[in-house]
Structures are given as structure tokens and as C-alpha cells.
Amino acid sequence: MPTLFSPNKTSGRLLVDFAADAWGKSSSEPLKLRYLMVFDLFIKARSYAILNKVFFWLALVAGFALLAWPVIAFKLDSLGVGYSAMVQTSVTGLAALLFALYGHYKKRQTHAENLMRHVIFSSESLELLFEKVMKEMERMDQGFVFSETVAKKAAAQSDAERPEG
Template sequence: MPALFNANKTSAQLLADFAADAWGKSPSEPLKLRYLMVFDLFIKARSYALLNKFFFGLALLAGSALLVWPVIAFKLDSIGVGYSAMVQTSVTGLAALLFALYSHYKKRQTYAENLMRHVIFSNEALELVFEKVQKEMERMDQGFVFSETLAKKNGSDAKPAD
């Protein structure tokens, strides 16, 4: 059990390790299915964690470039590239985009971890938990669909025509 508790893990890794330890080798079919659901969510949370770390690193570099922009602009001007407001605006826009992507994937990671917690700690009947989590996973897998968003804004719950 001491290997289970390590401060260098994400919450998703901790929850997946707990489920593997508690339910992974259980002869009980409901516990095996609960473990399967937790591990499926762990895969999503891990993917989102990798993406948010990647975009955080890029955002940190772009943010640092903005902080030292006066020096960069001076050096570019001295070699004849020029001190361009357009370049500075582009770097600022890129930094904002990278921070937005980091934030997006961090929220997704946290959401997947919260679903894992729901599977592990919920007192609801297993069928209800699976149904709720499966609907949320379908929504996560679907991603963003622009036409459905427009239909909801217009007050229509009907699916848009293809």
C-alpha cells in the first residue's frame, strides 16, 4: 500500500492504482466492471494530462517571450528584421492561444478525474453509475459539434438535418 500513495502521481493515476489494487483481481463481476470503467476514464485523463502539460510548456515559453519582448525586438531591429508591432501582436496571440489550449485540456483532465471519483466513491447502484458515466464519456468522445450548439442556442432540441 505505501507504493500506492506517492505525491508525484496525478489524481487519475492514484485512483487507477487504487482500483487496480482493490478491484483488479476480484472474482466479483461488478467490481471488475467498475475497475474497467475507472481504467477507461484513466486513459482519457492521462491523455488530457499529457496534452495540458505539452501546451503548458509551450504557453510558458510564449509567455516568457512576451516578458523579454523588448530585448528580442531590440536584437531583431539591430539585425535588420525590424521592430514590428505585427510580430509582437502575433506572439501575444500565440501565447493567448497556447494558454487557452492548456486551460481547455486541464479542465478535461479534471473532469475525467471527477468521473473516476464518482465511479469509485458513489453509493448509487452500479447500473446507474455506469449509465451516467457512459453518457458523459460519449459526450467527451464526441467533442465539439458546431451544428448541435447552434440548434441548442436557437431553442431547438431536434438534431440538425445532414
């Protein structure tokens, strides 16, 4: 049990280790199914955590490049390499994209870990619990859904324009 509780784990790893310890070797079919669901969610959370870390470090490097840009631009200009403003704009856009991707995957990782918590701590029936988790997993698997965002904005705008009465 002491290896279960370590501050060097992600929340997802702690939850899956707990589920493996508590339910992994159980003869109870519902507990095995809960463990399966937790482990499936852990695979997603771990994948998102890896992507999250990659984009975090890339965004951090791009952020430092933006901070150091005046020195970089001066050196480029002194070497006779032009287009400093275009390159700076491109680096700024890349940094923004990397920060956005980091935020996206961090949010997905947190959501997957929250679903793991829900499976472990929920007292709902298995059928209802699995149905809710499966719907959320389907939504997570869709990735970026720009049309959904546009539709929500359009619906909110039409609701705001509608007269109350």
C-alpha cells in the same frame, strides 16, 4: 500499500492504482466492471494530462517571450529585420491560443478524474452509474463543440429578451 499512497502521483494514477488493488483481481463481476470503467477513464485522464503538460510548457515559453518582447524587438530592429509589430501580434495570438488549449485540456483532465472518483465512491446501481458515465464520456469525446456554445448563447439571449408574464 505504502506504494499506493505517494505524493508524486496524479489523482488519476492514485485512483486507478486503488481500483487495481481493491477490485482488479476480484471474482465479483460488478467490481471487475467498475475497475474496467475506472481504467478506461484513466486512459482519457492520462491522455489529457499529457496534452495539458505539453500546452502548459509551450504557453509558459510563449508567455516569457511576450515579457521579453521589448528586448527581442530592439534586437530585431537593430539587425534591420522589420515587421516587429506584426511578429509581436502573432506571438501574442499564439500565446493566447496555447493558454486556451492548456486550459481546455486541464479542464478535461479534471473532469475525467472526477468521473473516476464518482465511479469509485458512488453507491448508485451499476446500470445507472455506467449510463451517466458513458454519457459524460461521449460528451468528452466530442472535443471542441463550437456550435453548442453558440446555441447556448443564442438560447440565453432569447430567454433574456422574452418578456416575463
